[in-house]
Amino acid sequence: MLPFVLILALVTGAPSFESIEATARATEENGMIEVSIDVVVADDSDPAPLVRLFRVTAPDLGEDDYQLTGTHTVLLRPGDFDRVYTLHVEAIDRDGNRGIGTTEITIHPR
Numbered sequence: 001m002l003p004f005v006l007i008l009a010l011v012t013g014a015p016s017f018e019s020i021e022a023t024a025r026a027t028e029e030n031g032m033i034e035v036s037i038d039v040v041v042a043d044d045s046d047p048a049p050l051v052r053l054f055r056v057t058a059p060d061l062g063e064d065d066y067q068l069t070g071t072h073t074v075l076l077r078p079g080d081f082d083r084v085y086t087l088h089v090e091a092i093d094r095d096g097n098r099g100i101g102t103t104e105i106t107i108h109p110r
Contacts, residue, residue, distance in 0.1 A: 015043040015091035017101035022087055024105065032067070032075035033107055039072070039089060046093035055088035078110045 018040040025034040043049050052071040066085070067075040076085055084106050091099045 012043075012045040012093070012095050012097060014097040014099040015041045015046070015049045015093050016099055017089070017091065018042055020087075020089055020101050020103040022103050022105040024107070027110075028075060030075075031110060032077050034069075034073060035076055035085075035087070035105055035107075036073045037087060037089060037103065039091075039101075041091045041099070043091070043093045043097075043099075045095055045097075049091045049093040049099075051089065051091045053087055054090050056085055057088070058083050058085045061085075076105070076107050078107050080109055082109070083107050 021038045039051050056066045065077040084104050086102050086104050089101050
């Protein structure tokens with residue numbers, strides 16, 4: 001009788017976002033607005049996936065209009081008119097699966 005090896009692979013999905021909320025917290029000395037995100041993520045294989053902001057987009061966005069300052073914080077510059085920023089968030093579980101979500105926040109002129 002020949003030996004036999006059974007290999008089982010459990011395929012898991014990417015983390016999913018249950019909610020992403022952005023909140024303006026304070027105005028910095030340089031005039032930028034500190035924004036933080038609160039995120040709720042579900043994942044079938046990792047109870048605590050890595051969650052972080054990784055990108056910011058907005059119409060007419062310049063290099064100096066935002067600064068990622070932490071995994072859940074960013075500084076945003078007010079413009080001459082209301083500007084809607086889109087914050088891009090990723091969640092990566094221990095298996096390397098990646099989920100992406102977005103939320104928007106409007107920053108009013110100062």
